Amino acid sequence: MNGSSNVAALPPLTGGKLVLATLAVALATFMNVLDSSIANVAIPTIAGNLGVSVDEGTWVITLFAAANAIAIPLTGWLTQRVGQIRLFVGAILLFVLSSWLCGIAPNLPVLLAARIVQGAVAGPLIPLSQAILLGSYPKEKSSHALALWAMTATVGPIAGPALGGWITDSYSWSWIFYINIPVGLFAAGVTWAIYRTRETPTRRLPIDKVGLISLIAWVGSLQIMLDKGKDLDWFSSPVIVALTLFAAISFAFFVIWELTEKNPIVDLKLFGKRNFLGGTIAISVAYAVFFSNLVLLPQWMQEYLNYRSVDAGLATAPLGIFAVILAPVIAKLMPKSDARVLATLAFVGFAVVFFMRSHYTTGVDTWTLVVPTLLQGFPTAFFFVPLTAIILSGLSADRIPAAAGLSNFVRVFAGAVGTSLASTGWNDRTIMHHARLAEQTSVDSPVFTSALDSLHGSLGGSPAQALTFFEHSMNTQAAMLGLNDIFWLSAVIFVLIIPLIWVTKPDHASAAAAAGAGGH
Structure with missing residues (x-):
């Protein structure tokens, strides 16, 4: 991310500090990508416990993904505003907090709200984890850093269903979220201890508010349209038609605005x-x-x-x-x-x-x-x-x-x-x-x-x-x-x-x- 070149200019880490740092950053990545799939096998159980249909329960997956997608383009701007390490550690801690809120959710609306927050704060973790890890290794070892990172990022979504199924059957679906707490606290603590002196420079940048609002508008309306379409019999429903039109108009506005804005939130060029x-x-x-x-x-x-x-x-x-x-x-x-x-x-x-x-x-x-x-x-x-x-x-x-x-x-x-x-x-x-x-x-x-x-x-x-x-x-x-x-x-x-x-x-x-x- 922005500022990653500054981290790369610092001397690489060595010995035990490099091993511990790699573990901490990889765990943060693993925790994030794990949550993209850990709920998959638990959806029928979650839906049954909260008294909703399985179709409604799948919102637990899709809203996390949609919020995550919206947050990712903000990472560059946020990195320059608060610094790479502070943003990374802060995102992990907020991820831990939202995971706890998911676990204690008494009903579906509360769970979905917590998942939206969880997906949003997870946005910076993927790009930043790799930038931080690559800055920790000598340039000639970058392929090894990439392999270690790819390994954790690949295993996460794959291990998710097995781990989620075992936890759901053996304990309670809430524990698929609670397990993030110790992992996240460890990752945040070790990352801060090792990297706090390797922070990137910050500068105040204007945020493209209109671009951000239009991004949220079209992504949100399109996602709701796709999720509710089956239940409402698609385009025979005025709600689905309205959502589709709103998504199309806000997307068209978003594209035009971003292509003409001096500091766009997304560089469509x-x-x-x-x-x-x-x-x-x-x-x-x-x-x-x-x-x-x-x-x-x-x-x-x-x-x-x-x-x-x-x-x-x-x-x-x-x-x-x-x-x-x-x-x-x-x-x-x-x-x-x-x-x-x-x-x-x-x-x-x-x-x-x-x-x-x-x-x-x-x-x-x-x-x-x-x-x-x-x-x-x-x-x-x-x-x-x-x-x-x-x-x-x-x-x-x-x-x-x-x-x-x-x-x-x-x-x-x-x-x-x-x-x-x-x-x-x-x-x-x-x-x-x-x-x-x-x-x-x-x-x-x-x-x-x-x-x-x-x-x-x-x-x-x-x-x-x-x-x-x-x-x-x-x-x-x-x-x-x-x-x-x-x-x-x-x-x-x-x-x-x-x-x-x-x-x-x-x-x-x-x-x-x-x-x-x-x-x-």
């Missing part, structure tokens, strides 16, 4: 750079598909396969195995390789994994669920760092902080939008498949009546009970077919966005440095 444009769209669409599937998979396993929260989490955890093992390999490959080739390999790998999942059946066993998840660790390892290198390559040092913030903003917001769209798409496809299956279940159909008689005979009980069982089976089958459609479409999307990588230009000289400056 960066999209004029070919590498930034192609790389940002590619990483954002890919992340939207990647993250939305991380949400849907455990939800389906719990609702239709009767997995406990912890088991659903454990079934998705193997994603982290190869992602962690290969992180140092990527750091060594980056300076010698074309980042576009590595990113293409990642997208092809994701397409293969989602195509494998599109053949699931209602009788799928745990091993069949786990194998694609395990294999997904390979493309995950090749995903973030090469694309970040592409996005930031060719930019002057003074533009890298703004570019990192803007690409992060687009990616994180795309994750929130992708989750809403995937959830709605799954619901719509499930309804469609249910209707098609129902067409085959007419009482006039001899095949159907024969199947029902056979079921009645094998189960015993009344014909009504046999019919109820059949309806349940049909619902499960429809949900499975609907999810398979989402998996198949995910595979297609990953193939279709590969050309975006190749419209960018190779920039070997600055690729590794750019990756180091940018982060996820």
Whole structure:
């Protein structure tokens, strides 16, 4: 972020101080990215305890992501106002406080308010953690710093479902938020003790208030429209139409204002750079598909396969195995390789994994669920760092902080939008498949009546009970077919966005440095 060059000018840390500093900064990163997914498997439990629907419960995920997306572009301005270290430590402490408020929330509105605060204060943590870490290592070791950082940032969203499931089943959903308290206090204390003498210079800068308000307006209204669309039957609802129009108008105003403002809160002119444009769209669409599937998979396993929260989490955890093992390999490959080739390999790998999942059946066993998840660790390892290198390559040092913030903003917001769209798409496809299956279940159909008689005979009980069982089976089958459609479409999307990588230009000289400056 702004001021990171000043930190880099200081002598690197050494010995035990470097190890402790790396641990503290990495833990802050881990805590943040963990919270983007830890609630995924706990949503049914949270919704049940607070007396709301699962659809309403998913706001716990999407509002955190939306608030996080809005806060990220402010990081550069805040860094210059209060200093890199003070901002980082302050954000951690506020994250701890909002985590405690999430844990004690007595109802959904209070929980959502706390999650909005939590997402907002988490905004600066991702870009600052990498800037601080890179400033702590010698320049020739920057790839190692990047590998360590990428490892924690990759493991967080993957470990989240398993950890969230175990905590929810063993204790209470509140503890998925309480665990941030000791981790955050340790990270903040150690970071302040080691880095307080390495603060960046500050200066008073005007804030683009109109840009900030219009940013909040269009992001907020679009997110609410996406979340409530399914419940309100989309554009047949005047509320959804009004929200859509408001989002479109405020977005258009935002773009015009930011392009003409002297000190814009978001430097949209960066999209004029070919590498930034192609790389940002590619990483954002890919992340939207990647993250939305991380949400849907455990939800389906719990609702239709009767997995406990912890088991659903454990079934998705193997994603982290190869992602962690290969992180140092990527750091060594980056300076010698074309980042576009590595990113293409990642997208092809994701397409293969989602195509494998599109053949699931209602009788799928745990091993069949786990194998694609395990294999997904390979493309995950090749995903973030090469694309970040592409996005930031060719930019002057003074533009890298703004570019990192803007690409992060687009990616994180795309994750929130992708989750809403995937959830709605799954619901719509499930309804469609249910209707098609129902067409085959007419009482006039001899095949159907024969199947029902056979079921009645094998189960015993009344014909009504046999019919109820059949309806349940049909619902499960429809949900499975609907999810398979989402998996198949995910595979297609990953193939279709590969050309975006190749419209960018190779920039070997600055690729590794750019990756180091940018982060996820």
